[in-house]
Amino acid sequence: MIAQFIMTQFIMVVLLFIFALGGSAIVFCLLNIFWRSYFSANRKYQQVEPQPIELKVIARDEMSARHFSVRLQAMNGEVLTDFLPGQYLSLMVPSESDADSASSALLKRCYSLASWQQGTDFYELGIQREVEGKVSTWLHDNLQLGSVISALPPKGNFVINGKQTDHTVLIAGGIGITPLRAMVHQFICQIGENQFGKNKSMSLFYCAKSIAEMCYVDEFIQLADECSDFMFYPFLTQGVPAAQFTAGRLSAELLTKKLDLRLDKLKGDYYLCGPNAMMDELKVGLTEQGIAADHIHFERFGIEAATFSGQEYSVRLNNNKSIVFNKQRTLLDAMEAQGVELQSECRSGECGQCKVSLLAGKVKPLIKIEIDLKAGQILPCCSIPQSDLLIDV
Numbered sequence: 199m200i201a202q203f204i205m206t207q208f209i210m211v212v213l214l215f216i217f218a219l220g221g222s223a224i225v226f227c228l229l230n231i232f233w234r235s236y237f238s239a240n241r242k243y244q245q246v247e248p249q250p251i252e253l254k255v256i257a258r259d260e261m262s263a264r265h266f267s268v269r270l271q272a273m274n275g276e277v278l279t280d281f282l283p284g285q286y287l288s289l290m291v292p293s294e295s296d297a298d299s300a301s302s303a304l305l306k307r308c309y310s311l312a313s314w315q316q317g318t319d320f321y322e323l324g325i326q327r328e329v330e331g332k333v334s335t336w337l338h339d340n341l342q343l344g345s346v347i348s349a350l351p352p353k354g355n356f357v358i359n360g361k362q363t364d365h366t367v368l369i370a371g372g373i374g375i376t377p378l379r380a381m382v383h384q385f386i387c388q389i390g391e392n393q394f395g396k397n398k399s400m401s402l403f404y405c406a407k408s409i410a411e412m413c414y415v416d417e418f419i420q421l422a423d424e425c426s427d428f429m430f431y432p433f434l435t436q437g438v439p440a441a442q443f444t445a446g447r448l449s450a451e452l453l454t455k456k457l458d459l460r461l462d463k464l465k466g467d468y469y470l471c472g473p474n475a476m477m478d479e480l481k482v483g484l485t486e487q488g489i490a491a492d493h494i495h496f497e498r499f500g501i502e503a504a505t506f507s508g509q510e511y512s513v514r515l516n517n518n519k520s521i522v523f524n525k526q527r528t529l530l531d532a533m534e535a536q537g538v539e540l541q542s543e544c545r546s547g548e549c550g551q552c553k554v555s556l557l558a559g560k561v562k563p564l565i566k567i568e569i570d571l572k573a574g575q576i577l578p579c580c581s582i583p584q585s586d587l588l589i590d591v
C-alpha cells in the first residue's frame with residue numbers, strides 16, 4: 199500500500215515536471231517568436247529611408263536681390279507631413295557634374311521651413327543665392343510658379359522643446375532667420391490661443407550687414423507692435439535706416455543688457471542660427487554671461503569656405519577613382535563636383551551621413567566636430583585636405 203502510494207506520488211511529480219518543462223518551453227517559444235518579430239520590425243523601421251515627395255510651386259516672391267520666398271504644395275492635393283518650427287526640407291536638384299555633364303545624380307540641400315501654422319497645406323522656404331552655390335543658383339534660376347521639385351519630408355532637431363521656458367530668445371544672422379521665423383509664427387499663434395497662460399515672452403535678435411540683406415523685417419516690426427509679449431531687435435553693421443535698428447554688431451553682453459531691461463533674471467532658452475563665426479562667438483559670450491550650456495541651442499547653415507591656400511591635393515578613393523581638391527569650399531563639394539556620390543544631408547557636421555574613413559593623409563576640420571566618430575573617420579562636408587589623401591568610400 200505504502201509502495202503504491204509512493205509510486206503514485208513519484209509519477210505525479212514526474213508528470214508535473216514534464217508539464218512544467220513543456221509549459222516553460224511553450225512560453226519560451228512564444229517569447230522568442232515575439233522578440234524576433236519585434237526586432238525584425240524595428241530593424242526594418244530603422245532601415246526605411248524616407249521616400250522623396252513631389253512638390254509643386256504655388257507662389258514665389260522676391261524678397262531681395264539675393265533672397266526669394268517659395269511656397270510648395272503636394273502634387274494632387276496629397277496631405278503634407280506635419281513639421282515642427284525649426285525643421286527643414288531637403289530639396290533635390292539635378293546635378294551637372296563637372297566631369298560628366300550627362301550625370302543624372304541629384305544634389306541635395308537642406309532648407310529650413312520659414313513659416314508655420316497648424317494644419318497648413320503648403321511648405322514655405324526662404325532661399326538665399328549663395329556665391330558659387332550650385333543648388334541655390336539652380337533654385338533661383340529654375341523654380342517658377344508650377345515647377346515641380348523633389349524633396350525629402352521635414353526633419354531636424356532644432357526645435358523648441360515642449361517645456362518652453364518663460365522667455366525664449368531667438369538670435370538670427372542673415373538667412374539664419376528662416377527657422378526662427380517659423381518659431382515666431384508658432385509663438386504668436388500659441389499666445390493668440392492663450393495656450394501658455396501668463397508670463398511667456400519671446401525676443402528676436404536679427405543681425406545683418408544692411409537692410410537689403412534682411413527678410414521679413416516689416417512683418418516682425420508689425421508683430422512686435424501688435425503683441426506685447428514679442429520683442430524685435432534688429433542689428434545692422436552698415437548703417438541703420440530707422441530708429442528701431444541698432445547700429446553695430448550684436449554681442450552677448452549687449453544682448454543680455456537689452457534683455458535685462460525687461461527680465462528679472464536671464465532665464466530662458468536661446469536658439470541661434472546664422473554664420474558659424476557669429477554663433478561660436480555668441481555661444482561663448484552667452485556662457486560667460488551665465489547662461490547654462492543646455493539652454494543654448496543652435497543650427498549651422500552649411501560651412502563657410504576656408505581661405506584657399508593655392509595648394510592642390512589629389513584625393514584617391516579606394517575604388518580606384520581619383521579627384522583633385524582645388525579651391526572647393528569643402529572636400530564633399532570637391533568630391534561631388536567630380537562625380538563622386540556620397541550620402542549627405544546637413545552639410546554642416548551634424549547628421550554624420552557623409553562620414554568616410556581616411557586611410558592616408560591629413561585633413562583640417564573647418565568646425566568643431568560635435569558628433570561621435572570612430573578613429574580614422576572624417577566628415578568631408580566640413581573638412582579640407584592638408585595633404586594628398588586616400589579615402590575609403
Ligand code: FES
Pocket residue numbers: 541542543544545546547548549550551552553577578579580
Ligand atoms: S552631411 Fe551631415 S555630417 Fe556631413
